[in-house]
Amino acid sequence: MTYVRTVRARLFSIMLLSVVSSACASDAVETTEGSYANDVLVDTEWIEANMGEASVRMLEVGGNADAFAEGHLPGASFLSMGQLSNPDDPVRGQIATAAQVSAALSGVGVGRDQTVVLYDRRNNLSAARAYWVLKYYQHADVRIYNGGTPKWSEDGQAMSTEITEYEPSNYQTGAADPEIRTTWQYVVDHTDDPATLFCDTRSPDEHLGLDVRAERGGHIPGSINVEWTAAVNSNGTFKSADALAALYGGAGFTSDRQIITYCQSGVRGAHTWFVLSELLGYPSVRNYDGSWGEYGNNPESPI
Amino acid sequence: MTPRKLDVRGEICPYPMMRTVSALKKLGEDERALEVVTDHPPALETIPTQAARLGFQTDIEETGASEWRLVITRNEGEAEA
Numbered sequence: 001m002t003y004v005r006t007v008r009a010r011l012f013s014i015m016l017l018s019v020v021s022s023a024c025a026s027d028a029v030e031t032t033e034g035s036y037a038n039d040v041l042v043d044t045e046w047i048e049a050n051m052g053e054a055s056v057r058m059l060e061v062g063g064n065a066d067a068f069a070e071g072h073l074p075g076a077s078f079l080s081m082g083q084l085s086n087p088d089d090p091v092r093g094q095i096a097t098a099a100q101v102s103a104a105l106s107g108v109g110v111g112r113d114q115t116v117v118l119y120d121r122r123n124n125l126s127a128a129r130a131y132w133v134l135k136y137y138q139h140a141d142v143r144i145y146n147g148g149t150p151k152w153s154e155d156g157q158a159m160s161t162e163i164t165e166y167e168p169s170n171y172q173t174g175a176a177d178p179e180i181r182t183t184w185q186y187v188v189d190h191t192d193d194p195a196t197l198f199c200d201t202r203s204p205d206e207h208l209g210l211d212v213r214a215e216r217g218g219h220i221p222g223s224i225n226v227e228w229t230a231a232v233n234s235n236g237t238f239k240s241a242d243a244l245a246a247l248y249g250g251a252g253f254t255s256d257r258q259i260i261t262y263c264q265s266g267v268r269g270a271h272t273w274f275v276l277s278e279l280l281g282y283p284s285v286r287n288y289d290g291s292w293g294e295y296g297n298n299p300e301s302p303i
Numbered sequence: 304m305t306p307r308k309l310d311v312r313g314e315i316c317p318y319p320m321m322r323t324v325s326a327l328k329k330l331g332e333d334e335r336a337l338e339v340v341t342d343h344p345p346a347l348e349t350i351p352t353q354a355a356r357l358g359f360q361t362d363i364e365e366t367g368a369s370e371w372r373l374v375i376t377r378n379e380g381e382a383e384a
Contacts, residue, residue: 064313064342081315082342082369092344093316126315213320213349265316265345293345 036241037281040131040274041146042117044155050115051075057110057166058117058145062126071159073119073145073152077108077166081126084133091294093265095181098173101137105173109166112139112174119145119152123229123236125271131278132270132287136181138174144274147237154235180273182260182286184294184301190260191221191302197253198223199261201272202292206264213264214296218303220262226251228268231275244280255282262288262295306336306374311346319346324353327375339373340366347371 042050050056051074058076060068061084068078083104086096096104110116116139120126127144134142145151152159190196200207200223207225209217219225230247231239238244253259259276261269266289277285288295295301309326311319319341326337337359339350351361354375362374 062313062315067313080313080342085344087344087369092347122318129315213352263316264349267316267345293348 034240034242036279038278040143040278041238042143043146044152044157047073047117047145047152048157050117055113056115056117057108058119059108059110059130060120060149061118061130062120062122067121069161069163071149071161073149073157074160074162075164076119076160077164079104079108079130081129083107084130091290093267093293094289095133095136095266098137098176101133102171102173105171106169109169110171111169112171115141115143117143117145119148121149123232123271124148124238124274125228125267128271128274129267132180132273136177138177147235150236179284180277180286182288184288184290184298186286187220187260187262187288187295188301190258193258195256196258196260199248199253199259199269199272199276200225201228201261201263201268203227206292212296214292215299216296216301216303218296220295221302223262224251224253226272228263228271231272238275238279241279244275248276248280253282258284258286260286260288262291264292266291304334306338307334309337309339312340312342312370314341315343316345316349319343320349320353323350323373323375324357327354327357327359330377336374336376339375340370341373342370344369347373350375 058073059079060072060076061079062081065078084096084101086094086100116134118127118130124144124146127148131142131144198220200219203211204225205211206213207219226248231244233239259282261272263269266287269287269291273285273287276282309323311322323339330337347363350373354361358378359375360378364372366372
């Protein structure tokens with residue numbers, strides 16, 4: 001609960017800063033002296049200090065079980081991204097149901113009251129998607145180990161091959177949070193809404209319809225294209241708060257608008273959702289889970 | 304010739320498609336097919352689409368729970384990708 005209060009307090013201060021900012025110049029989100037809006041990233045020092053704590057669970061997401069077995073952060077468990085998607089949904093790759101997420105987290109023995117630290121092997125992409133899934137089902141305390149296994153190795157830490165067994169739990173998710181995920185109908189209803197901005201996190205070629213990965217190519221009308229990789233340092237960590245604020249503020253994203261992120265299947269969109277909502281503290285950000293895989297295949301979608 | 308194999312299990316969008324395209328572009332003149340294994344459902348749409356642009360057709364076989372094998376074969380008469 002302390003963490004929740006901290007996040008809310010920080011979000012409030014960011015919003016207050018935004019209000020001040022809007023009165024002065026623009027509605028771009030500002031961060032306080034280079035800090036992120038929320039304490040959702042942890043570093044190697046934090047991992048070392050909290051490793052083995054009963055209240056903390058580390059989950060490697062993305063990659064595969066073979067790679068995990070060959071080396072992982074000590075004490076971590078493996079969760080595949082397939083366990084966090086719904087195989088029965090007609091739109092491929094959609095978020096898993098509450099029951100499916102409950103089963104996945106029960107299987108690795110996670111409790112609702114634990115701090116879950118997610119990490120992956122490349123650019124925090126899987127970790128950010130998994131973070132979004134857990135927040136959608138309202139797990140209170142979720143963090144990302146910024147940089148994952150490459151950062152762990154870069155900092156001179158040893159990988160473990162020991163598999164730590166955890167007793168299965170009876171995890172039950174919270175209710176789905178409709179404020180952070182959106183649907184085709186909601187998107188279409190807001191394409192002409194001046195209070196809504198769309199962030200296309202795909203490549204410029206996908207955005208322009210030169211690289212077509214559905215029945216039709218192009219983008220949601222009015223979208224601003226900021227490819228998700230623009231938020232990532234060369235070592236896979238997130239860029240600084242100041243750099244991110246400049247990137248998205250400079251692209252035209254303002255705190256007085258609702259922002260909808262999207263990509264091809266809601267993964268890259270979740271990464272940018274994490275950046276905008278959690279790192280920069282934009283107050284209203286939704287990830288369009290169906291993304292272009294759904295939108296571009298629907299003949300009724302305005303393009 | 305046995306098709307070259309590419310295992311992208313555990314990789315999520317956009318990497319399965321990107322790695323597949325890279326592998327297709329590296330196929331030798333005497334190689335006509337690539338076999339890809341994935342567990343990421345969106346890749347079942349993006350990989351065939353991109354492969355088609357490079358002159359390949361894709362056959363998809365479900366090999367297990369949420370796991371698929373994609374056999375990507377160069378169209379007859381197509382030049383090297």
